[in-house]
Amino acid sequence: MDSNVVFELTPKRPLEDFLPDLEMEFPDLPADFLLYQLLQSVIRLCQRANVLRRTAIIKTVPCATNYVLEPPDCMDVIAVMAVDELCGDHIRRVFTADPKPRCNCPLTLDSCFSNKDDFVTIEGNEIIFSARSCNSYKVTMSVQPKEVCDVDSVLYERYKDAVLLGARLALYSMKSRDWAADATTLTMLEKKYRDAVASAALDTLTRKQRGVVMMRHPPVI
Numbered sequence: 001m002d003s004n005v006v007f008e009l010t011p012k013r014p015l016e017d018f019l020p021d022l023e024m025e026f027p028d029l030p031a032d033f034l035l036y037q038l039l040q041s042v043i044r045l046c047q048r049a050n051v052l053r054r055t056a057i058i059k060t061v062p063c064a065t066n067y068v069l070e071p072p073d074c075m076d077v078i079a080v081m082a083v084d085e086l087c088g089d090h091i092r093r094v095f096t097a098d099p100k101p102r103c104n105c106p107l108t109l110d111s112c113f114s115n116k117d118d119f120v121t122i123e124g125n126e127i128i129f130s131a132r133s134c135n136s137y138k139v140t141m142s143v144q145p146k147e148v149c150d151v152d153s154v155l156y157e158r159y160k161d162a163v164l165l166g167a168r169l170a171l172y173s174m175k176s177r178d179w180a181a182d183a184t185t186l187t188m189l190e191k192k193y194r195d196a197v198a199s200a201a202l203d204t205l206t207r208k209q210r211g212v213v214m215m216r217h218p219p220v221i
Contacts, residue, residue, distance in 0.1 A: 041166030046144035049201035074149035162196035
């Protein structure tokens with residue numbers, strides 16, 4: 001792990017906390033198999049709705065341009081969402097996945113970004129500075145779990161239904177299994193899952209400032 005990259009702490013809880021709900025519905029299936037399905041459901045939710053984020057502070061040093069982003073808590077980086085330059089009270093966005101970035105500098109949006117002198121390149125989980133005017137940066141990234149391990153508490157507190165629906169849908173879609181569901185049940189589950197994923201994505205986009213919203217959108221399975 002790069003010692004110049006410091007990650008924020010994130011509240012956690014065991015993935016096993018989701019198990020009781022599935023075990024009641026699938027009492028004959030091994031716990032390890034159900035945990036695997038829960039993990040895959042969490043990963044799909046992370047990839048489709050960016051529900052899990054990490055923030056890291058990079059303290060750059062002379063002659064070092066490349067910094068590796070390795071969350072220390074069983075997480076893989078999906079994508080870097082934003083990079084902000086931190087110089088005293090001044091914050092300036094020098095990279096964003098958002099086509100309409102914002103900053104708090106006293107310039108207009110266009111001049112703020114057309115005149116930036118920091119050049120940031122993202123390659124996988126590595127951030128590369130080809131130029132910089134400051135030595136401290138905040139990096140915001142989307143992440144997903146690597147394996148069955150403790151996961152972010154927010155998954156249980158806000159997105160439990162989406163995680164369970166994803167696991168149930170995967171299980172009931174296994175056509176060769178005794179527990180496979182009929183077409184009508186699968187259609188109903190797919191709709192519920194699509195709505196849950198869309199709601200989670202909107203919740204994340206609005207920084208969790210609103211409740212569940214039902215949306216119409218294309219299938220995600």
